[in-house]
Structure formats: C-alpha cells, structure tokens
Amino acid sequence: MSFDPTPLRWIELDLPHPEDPERKLTLKTDGPFALRKWYRFPDSDEKIELHVDLRTPKGGLLGCLACGHKELFTRKVFNVTLGISIVVVAAILVLVLPQPMSYIALAVAALLDFILYHVGKEEVACYACDAVHRGFDKTPKHPRFDRTIAERIKFGEKAVMGSPMRKGGTADAPEPEH
Ligand SMILES: [Zn+2]
Numbered sequence: 245m246s247f248d249p250t251p252l253r254w255i256e257l258d259l260p261h262p263e264d265p266e267r268k269l270t271l272k273t274d275g276p277f278a279l280r281k282w283y284r285f286p287d288s289d290e291k292i293e294l295h296v297d298l299r300t301p302k303g304g305l306l307g308c309l310a311c312g313h314k315e316l317f318t319r320k321v322f323n324v325t326l327g328i329s330i331v332v333v334a335a336i337l338v339l340v341l342p343q344p345m346s347y348i349a350l351a352v353a354a355l356l357d358f359i360l361y362h363v364g365k366e367e368v369a370c371y372a373c374d375a376v377h378r379g380f381d382k383t384p385k386h387p388r389f390d391r392t393i394a395e396r397i398k399f400g401e402k403a404v405m406g407s408p409m410r411k412g413g414t415a416d417a418p419e420p421e422h
Pocket residue numbers: 308309310311312313370371372373374375
C-alpha cells in the first residue's frame with residue numbers, strides 16, 4: 245500500500261470576473277502547483293489564462309497570477325464577523341456587569357481584537373486588477389500597500405505622488421516609509 249504524506253495545502257485565488265469587475269470568482273486548489281493555466285468562468289464564454297510562470301519554484305509569487313502585473317501588496321485578513329462579535333459581547337457585558345468588571349470586559353475585548361488582527365492570516369492583492377492570492381509561499385515578500393504605487397497605476401503619467409516601478413516589481417521590495 246502506498247501513502248502520499250504530502251498534506252493538502254490550500255491556495256485561493258480571487259479573480260475579477262471578465263464582464264463584471266465587481267464580481268469575484270474564487271479558485272481553490274491543493275497548493276500553488278495544482279493551478280491550471282486556463283480556466284473558463286461559469287456563465288461566461290471568456291477564457292482566462294493564468295500567469296503561472298510568475299510562480300516561484302517554491303510556490304511564491306513574482307507577480308499577479310491573474311493579470312501578470314508585477315506589483316502586489318500584502319495585507320492582513322481580519323475576520324470581521326468574529327471581530328464584531330467580540331465587541332458586541334463586550335458591549336453587553338458592560339451593561340450587565342458592575343463598574344470595575346465592565347472596564348475589564350472592555351479591555352479584554354480590545355486585546356482580543358488586537359490579537360485577532362495581528363495573528364490573522366495574510367493575503368496578497370494586485371494593484372492593477374484587484375485579484376487576491378491566499379496561501380502562497382511568503383517569499384518573495386511583497387510589502388504592505390503603498391499609495392504611491394496605487395496612484396501611479398490609477399493616474400499613470402498624471403500621478404502627482406506616483407513612484408516609478410522598481411525593477412522586478414514589489415518582490416522583496418522594502419516596506420513603504422509612509
Ligand atoms: Zn492583477
């Protein structure tokens with residue numbers, strides 16, 4: 245009997261719908277290498293080609309798999325439902341608990357939300373097409389959101405605060421200073 249010890253390692257890719265950019269289609273596969281090159285959107289004749297050549301041999305990202313743009317940013321995935329639930333529970337406790345205890349409940353809620361945010365998962369989003377990548381290897385690292393990049397992509401030459409694109413895009417770029 246043979247046994248494959250490699251665990252499932254989910255990746256998710258949120259792709260903008262070709263006809264309706266407000267809609268996203270989430271592709272979920274067992275790891276970055278299970279992604280195919282071509283997909284067809286449900287209820288659309290458009291075929292989309294993924295830029296699978298922008299994957300590193302370890303499953304990291306050199307650019308956006310959806311559009312091929314080389315500038316991406318990393319952001320935290322905050323569990324909004326859980327975060328709000330904690331605040332709601334704390335608010336109820338404040339009403340029912342006597343004075344010193346209610347302050348403690350508030351402090352605990354703030355601490356829980358802080359922890360939730362900081363240990364939360366991260367996702368990598370594309371400046372150009374808004375596609376979101378989850379579960380890919382963390383190297384090369386794409387820094388957090390930089391508004392000078394976003395501005396250049398939005399306004400092009402007319403961008404007042406735009407910064408030129410770094411060679412190789414945002415892969416292993418330093419964090420923005422502002
Ligand atoms: Zn993109």
